[in-house]
Amino acid sequence: MRSIVPxxxxxxxxxxxxxxxxxxxxxxxxxxxxxxxxxTQATFDALAFEDExxxxxLEIRGQAR
Amino acid sequence: MTQAELLALSATGxxxxxxxxxxxxxxxxxxxxxRAGEIQPRVNGxxxxxxxxxxxxxxxxxxxxxxxxxxxxxxxxxxxHKDMYYRAGEISTCGSKILRERPAPRTASALxxxxxxxxxxxxxxxxxEFAFNPAGHNWHFGHCRNAWHPDYITGGSSxxxxxxxxxxxxxxxxxxxxxGSIRLPASFCGTVGIMATYGRVSRAGAMPLSHSLxxxxxxxxxxxxxxxxxxxxxxxxxDDPTCETAPVPDFVAALKQSIKGLRIGRPTSYFYxxxxxxxxxxxxxxxxxxxxxxxxxxxxxxxxxxxxxxxxSIVAASEAAxxxxxxxxxxxxxxxxxxxxxxxxxxxxxxxxxxxAQRLRGPALRAFCDAVFSKCDVLHAPTVDFATxxxxxxxxxxxxxxxxxxxxxxxxxxxxxFLGLPALAVPAGFLPNGLPTAMQLVGRPFDESTLFALGHxxxxxxxxxxxxxxx
Numbered sequence: 001m002r003s004i005v006p007x008x009x010x011x012x013x014x015x016x017x018x019x020x021x022x023x024x025x026x027x028x029x030x031x032x033x034x035x036x037x038x039x040t041q042a043t044f045d046a047l048a049f050e051d052e053x054x055x056x057x058l059e060i061r062g063q064a065r
Numbered sequence: 066m067t068q069a070e071l072l073a074l075s076a077t078g079x080x081x082x083x084x085x086x087x088x089x090x091x092x093x094x095x096x097x098x099x100r101a102g103e104i105q106p107r108v109n110g111x112x113x114x115x116x117x118x119x120x121x122x123x124x125x126x127x128x129x130x131x132x133x134x135x136x137x138x139x140x141x142x143x144x145x146h147k148d149m150y151y152r153a154g155e156i157s158t159c160g161s162k163i164l165r166e167r168p169a170p171r172t173a174s175a176l177x178x179x180x181x182x183x184x185x186x187x188x189x190x191x192x193x194e195f196a197f198n199p200a201g202h203n204w205h206f207g208h209c210r211n212a213w214h215p216d217y218i219t220g221g222s223s224x225x226x227x228x229x230x231x232x233x234x235x236x237x238x239x240x241x242x243x244x245g246s247i248r249l250p251a252s253f254c255g256t257v258g259i260m261a262t263y264g265r266v267s268r269a270g271a272m273p274l275s276h277s278l279x280x281x282x283x284x285x286x287x288x289x290x291x292x293x294x295x296x297x298x299x300x301x302x303x304d305d306p307t308c309e310t311a312p313v314p315d316f317v318a319a320l321k322q323s324i325k326g327l328r329i330g331r332p333t334s335y336f337y338x339x340x341x342x343x344x345x346x347x348x349x350x351x352x353x354x355x356x357x358x359x360x361x362x363x364x365x366x367x368x369x370x371x372x373x374x375x376x377x378s379i380v381a382a383s384e385a386a387x388x389x390x391x392x393x394x395x396x397x398x399x400x401x402x403x404x405x406x407x408x409x410x411x412x413x414x415x416x417x418x419x420x421x422a423q424r425l426r427g428p429a430l431r432a433f434c435d436a437v438f439s440k441c442d443v444l445h446a447p448t449v450d451f452a453t454x455x456x457x458x459x460x461x462x463x464x465x466x467x468x469x470x471x472x473x474x475x476x477x478x479x480x481x482x483f484l485g486l487p488a489l490a491v492p493a494g495f496l497p498n499g500l501p502t503a504m505q506l507v508g509r510p511f512d513e514s515t516l517f518a519l520g521h522x523x524x525x526x527x528x529x530x531x532x533x534x535x536x
Binding site: 005009013017018019023027028030032033035037039040043044047051052053056058059061063064065 | 262263264309311369371372374375376378379382390393394397405406409410412413414415418420421422423424425426427428430431434438463465467468485509510511512
């Protein structure tokens with residue numbers, strides 16, 4: 001399966017961060033990042049509009065017995 | 066008491082012997098220093114041993130004891146910790162070349178609390194470089210080796226914590242857990258490890274890897290030791306904004322809670338999908354022990370943990386990449402190839418994906434609690450689903466299969482880290498290759514007490530924790 005993240009994008013992002021492209025394997029990085037995005041996209045799409053990161057702190061206290 | 070008998074004591078057992086006047090603090094320190102020197106060539110678990118200072122502190126502890134000045138429940142107990150807990154003015158290498166010469170800016174709150182409880186730190190321990198390798202490898206200080214067989218991995222990133230405690234060269238150790246780094250070495254080395262609820266223990270003065278996932282906790286010889294040490298280090302800390310202000314329960318008293326009627330959940334999805342037969346056999350046997358102790362085993366479906374696992378990867382990689390971005394650009398040659406590659410790939414994760422992964426944590430936790438804790442008090446699962454691999458099998462460098470090999474090691478621990486839940490790794494026997502493995506008991510948020518009660522009851526009915534490697 002072709003990665004949804006082009007290796008050229010990884011190289012460009014590394015360049016913006018001042019990191020030499022040879023610090024990573026852009027092909028492998030693109031494949032790995034793409035796999036994480038594929039694995040989560042449907043769930044992320046199902047999040048409620050109002051869900052926010054700070055909700056975790058409330059939930060972990062709320063779920064305590 | 067012989068030196069071997071002394072070294073076989075648990076941390077709480079040693080503390081009791083010291084308080085009863087049957088063992089001197091110096092005697093304990095001399096024994097552990099001798100043992101550390103003996104095993105170091107074989108397991109490479111230590112980074113620095115401070116013998117003179119530790120012996121001086123042990124003499125002072127003996128003088129205090131003679132005068133009736135007891136510092137706390139760990140008075141005189143020698144401990145060594147993962148080399149990422151800062152002590153002001155001293156070097157904490159964090160397993161790296163980059164921090165090999167930087168004095169730490171402060172003392173970690175967890176160390177300060179252990180000091181106040183009377184524990185005496187005698188060494189710092191090997192660990193994965195910047196705590197980001199679950200096999201426990203370190204290309205700067207040399208790989209740590211498993212005390213049960215030196216060809217095998219210790220698990221990481223708290224590699225030295227696992228192998229030195231298992232080898233009876235350390236009474237207990239702080240580790241840290243971002244995606245499995247306490248539970249994995251506990252499982253591979255046959256020690257207990259507790260990852261408390263996110264917010265239970267201050268991270269102040271501990272090296273960060275991934276701020277919203279990092280947790281501080283001990284690896285120990287017994288559940289009782291883990292409960293005692295967590296009791297010492299847990300609780301609110303003004304230096305850590307994520308630390309909870311709620312009172313800490315009496316974890317030591319919780320050890321005596323009855324487990325009769327407690328419901329233990331056996332997962333029907335995710336945890337056993339790829340499990341080796343040997344792992345299944347050990348897990349089933351441990352469930353039978355719990356049944357015999359009066360607990361009730363029920364099936365539960367924890368549902369979508371694969372997504373939680375991938376979301377963990379997004380969060381951990383993004384936060385680690387952000388923390389290391391300056392050094393990645395300025396000192397790339399000072400990282401191992403594998404870590405540099407892993408950190409750099411985190412720079413390619415879209416910001417929206419990171420924020421969405423964080424947005425998911427609340428709903429994912431709610432869904433997990435609804436699915437699991439509506440049916441049971443504790444989830445019981447393997448910590449890893451395969452037999453301990455050798456160092457050679459996991460020596461993948463930055464090759465294309467790197468993420469597959471590393472990802473398999475943390476597959477069962479990452480989702481629990483993402484959800485912020487407490488988990489206790491307890492040795493559950495030995496696999497056909499002769500190496501130990503552990504169950505992980507996962508509880509509701511802030512319910513470490515039930516985990517300790519179950520783990521302690523299990524250890525009362527088994528003797529895995531009393532077995533020591535013949536190293």
